[in-house]
């Protein structure tokens with residue numbers, strides 16, 4: 001049974017897709033061990049509470065140094081007996097020490113087709129604003145392993161979404177969440193939990 005801890009910062013719709021996926025059987029062999037938010041008022045924490053999952057507020061701002069925060073985050077992940085860390089709408093840079101300790105065991109959902117519209121400064125609505133400004137006809141979402149960079153880790157899966165002429169950033173964000181994020185993140189977790197998806201030598205290996 002894969003124990004996952006989900007890191008969040010906002011509304012938690014991707015967390016909800018995980019909660020619903022475990023309940024419906026889309027995600028198997030997986031236990032949602034806990035939720036950690038760097039925002040005290042994140043609705044994602046309410047979603048965790050409603051699902052009977054422990055939700056913890058843990059923010060770098062509460063610690064005097066990055067080092068202290070790293071230690072606290074690692075302690076909390078260990079308390080949850082975490083096998084896989086899932087960044088789901090998480091707008092916090094994960095400290096290098098945490099990335100090193102959970103090497104190849106942290107995944108992230110990004111709302112674009114990486115390598116487009118990703119990296120520093122590309123998060124939330126900004127991603128969709130940039131896609132619309134560039135005039136792309138197709139965008140989508142990507143699940144990838146997290147390394148020490150920003151959205152640079154090995155890609156696990158992607159799903160394309162049509163951009164429509166009248167799209168606003170908000171309309172496009174919603175379509176990308178509904179048609180891509182909420183589907184491929186649960187699929188990726190289920191694949192890892194059941195050994196179909198693994199990483200070796202920096203390469204993602206997907207069994208049929």
Ligand code: GRF
Nearest residue numbers: 010011012013014088089111
């Ligand atoms: C989503 O677009 C997600 O891809 C991005 O943040 C937005 C909100 O995610 N990282 P959520 O509703 O908090 O899961």
